[in-house]
Amino acid sequence: MTKAPISQSQTLCDSCLPAVTQKQEQILQGAMRVFLKAGYAGTSMDRVSAEAGVSKQTIYSHFQDKKGLFKALMEWVTIASFSRFFDVEQLQGEPAVLLRQVAETYFTKVADHPDYIALLRLVVAESEHFPELAKLYTQTVIQRGHQLLSQYFVCHPELGIADPEATTHIFFGSLVSHVMVQEMLNGNETMPLARDRLLDNLVNLVLAQTKNVRLH
Amino acid sequence: MTKAPISQSQTLCDSCLPAVTQKQEQILQGAMRVFLKAGYAGTSMDRVSAEAGVSKQTIYSHFQDKKGLFKALMEWVTIASFSRFFDVEQLQGEPAVLLRQVAETYFTKVADHPDYIALLRLVVAESEHFPELAKLYTQTVIQRGHQLLSQYFVCHPELGIADPEATTHIFFGSLVSHVMVQEMLNGNETMPLARDRLLDNLVNLVLAQTKNVRLH
DNA sequence: GTCTATACCCTGATAGAC
DNA sequence: GTCTATCAGGGTATAGAC
DSSP, rough: OOOOOOOOOOOSSSSOOOEEEHHHHHHHHHHHHHHHHTTTTOOOOOHHHHHHHHHHHHHHOOOOOSHHHHHHHHHHHHHHSSTTTTTSOOSSSOHHHHHHHHHHHHIIIIIIHHHHHHHHHHHHHHTTTTTHHHHHHHHIIIHHHHHHHHHHHHHHGOOSSHHHHHHHHHHHHHHHHHHHIIIIIIIIHHHHOOOHHHHHHHHHHHHHHHHHHHHH | OOOOOOOSSSOOOOSSSOOOHHHHHHHHHHHHHHHHHHTTTTTHHHHHHHHHSOOHHHHHHSSSHHHHHHHHHHHHHHHHHHHHTSSSSSSSHHHHHHHHHHHHHHHIIISSSHHHHHHHHHHHTTTTTOOHHHHIIIIIIIIHHHHHHHHHHHOOOGOSSSSHHHHHHHHHHHHHHHHHIIIIIIIHHOOOOHHHHHHHHHHHHHHHHHHHHTTT
């Protein structure tokens, strides 16, 4: 971990790759608050203009229309906020500890941010009407995490991971669906499962392959 | 498997638990087509009335308002369509074969139905505005499947499953997130992973605990 | 119970003053 | 570039005839 400031005071993004003017960022910040809460169809341009503190026409002068604003927003949020999450994590140390660290990074740095839940919800919700945004999300967020863990498995054959890619899907898939069921669908009320308990079993399962290898 | 007819010609439901009149079912069928495709905010009552072939007022006489219609629809679809999926499946036979059967039941009977994808998408999308529907979904659909597999693990201690509940979360979580990423978010284009490959590894991982037990 | 017609509000998008 | 004012269209919900 570098000594980068932990404060995420500016809601979600601070270092934004897409070049945006100060006014555009002001609009996008307001648009984010509305779109993430109300969804695409549930968002009105009036509401966005009020939330951003600008007039409607100002929005239309910077972005073609509602669709254009939405696409620009999603690119902005997705690219800017997740480009650093699993960036240059030091992938070394005891495998069991390392896997827990990766998982806990996902939990604390991603899943615990309400904006992430809202973003995931929105991407899923609009995945039919805006498939290109779903694709952007998978490439920018999901694939990034997968490649990192998958490469780690490949570079450490002593772990005996039979299929790094598939194992990665199982690992992150369990984490994502856990967050989805527990946090988004309120499963914590009727079928709760503590994160630690999931992690204990998940790490054990993945590293069980190691033991079998050693017994050969 | 009983000799129940496989034909699901009536879109999603045929035997419906909630008592509905013929007219109400006509309305719900139309509402389903619109809501599942356009989402809640994207659905207009005009569109529903046109799709159902009734007047708008007829809808308002049977259901309080748009919200009431939506809730009634979701209960109808959720309860009616999933009450039989994992019903009295014969949970016996070779564990590796059995686990694959459960997974393939999920894939072919659930995930391959476009309506299921749309329903899951809609539940996720509206999980903030309609948390009670998300809860209904988890209780009716997710919990049902979980209890079945979890009980199987409990009743077969020779498998050496350390934590049946957590293992079940990992098992179904991997399946659900796979469907979500591959089918809904178009991950099959940029990060494809065949179902068989996922299943091979998933079953191996879960049953690896069995081998370790035998070695004791 | 069901349909036609309509009231009333808010939406996305535009035109013109500054 | 930015704002105020406005348009045309479609939204939810209701009223009254059959």
